[in-house]
Amino acid sequence: MPADRPANLLDLDAASLQRHFAALGEKPFRATQVLRWIHQRGVADFGAMTDVAKSLRAKLVDSASIEPPVVVGDSVSADGTRKWLIKVDGANAVESVYIPEPRRGTLCISSQAGCVLDCAFCSTGKQGFNRNLSTAEIIGQLWIANRELGRHGETHGKGERIVTNVVMMGMGEPLLNLDNVIPALRLMLDDNAYGLSRRRVTVSTSGVIPGMDRLAEECPVALAVSLHASNDALRDKLVPVNRKYPIKDLLAACNRYLERAPRDFVTFEYVMLDGINDADSNAKELVALARKVKCKFNLIPFNPFPESGFTRSGPDRIRRFAEILQRADITVTTRKTRGETIDAACGQLAGDVADRTRRTLKNGLPGIPVKEVRA
Numbered sequence: 001m002p003a004d005r006p007a008n009l010l011d012l013d014a015a016s017l018q019r020h021f022a023a024l025g026e027k028p029f030r031a032t033q034v035l036r037w038i039h040q041r042g043v044a045d046f047g048a049m050t051d052v053a054k055s056l057r058a059k060l061v062d063s064a065s066i067e068p069p070v071v072v073g074d075s076v077s078a079d080g081t082r083k084w085l086i087k088v089d090g091a092n093a094v095e096s097v098y099i100p101e102p103r104r105g106t107l108c109i110s111s112q113a114g115c116v117l118d119c120a121f122c123s124t125g126k127q128g129f130n131r132n133l134s135t136a137e138i139i140g141q142l143w144i145a146n147r148e149l150g151r152h153g154e155t156h157g158k159g160e161r162i163v164t165n166v167v168m169m170g171m172g173e174p175l176l177n178l179d180n181v182i183p184a185l186r187l188m189l190d191d192n193a194y195g196l197s198r199r200r201v202t203v204s205t206s207g208v209i210p211g212m213d214r215l216a217e218e219c220p221v222a223l224a225v226s227l228h229a230s231n232d233a234l235r236d237k238l239v240p241v242n243r244k245y246p247i248k249d250l251l252a253a254c255n256r257y258l259e260r261a262p263r264d265f266v267t268f269e270y271v272m273l274d275g276i277n278d279a280d281s282n283a284k285e286l287v288a289l290a291r292k293v294k295c296k297f298n299l300i301p302f303n304p305f306p307e308s309g310f311t312r313s314g315p316d317r318i319r320r321f322a323e324i325l326q327r328a329d330i331t332v333t334t335r336k337t338r339g340e341t342i343d344a345a346c347g348q349l350a351g352d353v354a355d356r357t358r359r360t361l362k363n364g365l366p367g368i369p370v371k372e373v374r375a
């Protein structure tokens, strides 16, 4: 490791950390000790790792660093939903959102700054692509949430950590950044780090088939697929990656994934766009598709943003659409008012850090009344 660029240990999963320690002439259990300090106890200072030999601490200070990403915005809603803006570089920031519920706490995290896939209804897509987040920036969002929620190393409820579930539904397409996403997922699952079960970690993809196959092979977790259309002609327009990976191939990839997945179904996300994809005929086409893969549907009322050109389907339309699926024995959930707020949080901010911080401070997040803001 060049002396001028020490390794950021937040970039390393357990296996890589052990390799780093081996290069320093240290035993694997030392790496485990340090992994626990970093991820279970939220310690970013080698000096505080009291059961690590002083000589090793000195070596680590010389050869490594622990650098979590920088928080540039922090807002809390009345219902406890909390959002952090994480500085990427220059004027760029990404977001993570914590959603507390009675028996669980879900953290929605980002994988890229911007996104290359340009889905018609997504404000992240409209920003274009900036860059992949590093492993440290991805796992750092969970590290920060634990620190900010004051729960590093503590438990709540029946012995559960406060972040019980992680969903990769923030900004970016996780399957286009697997080199960095997979080590972060491994840390989420590692008993010496966050110890989450595979069923409680969900990756959401717009349907990048080679990425689905690689994820199944290297680190299968729960899978959500952004379907959003019931036929190729419509999906080509709404989710342009469909032109490369059409629905038939996508469903086949879902079935391959399910051979390895921790759950026996895929969640199909379906954004409800007024007059675009929400007709009875669309629901009926979905019923036919759902016969080909074990799946559940999550209907997401569209979150409008300036100049998107779309509006949200009305509640009656969404209810009727859900009914058609349910009558065909398909499990359907619809994100509720609070869920809408969360969608707004997931991938909905655009512009530079200053703009976002201003918007957060002045107006709060769309639909989230701001109780307390630290920026």
Ligand code: SAH
Pocket: 119, 121, 122, 123, 168, 169, 170, 171, 172, 173, 174, 204, 205, 206, 225, 226, 269, 270, 271, 300, 301, 302, 303, 304, 305, 343, 346, 347
């Ligand atoms: N790139 C991945 C994950 C991030 S987006 C993906 O596309 O799956 C997470 C979810 O939010 C996706 O289902 C996405 O389609 C949806 N989404 C994006 N923009 C939205 C909007 N304006 N309203 C509602 N849902 C939106």
Ligand code: SF4
Pocket: 115, 116, 117, 118, 119, 122, 123, 124, 125, 126, 170, 171, 172, 173, 205, 206, 226, 347
């Ligand atoms: Fe990218 Fe997902 Fe937004 Fe599509 S919906 S542009 S894949 S972040």
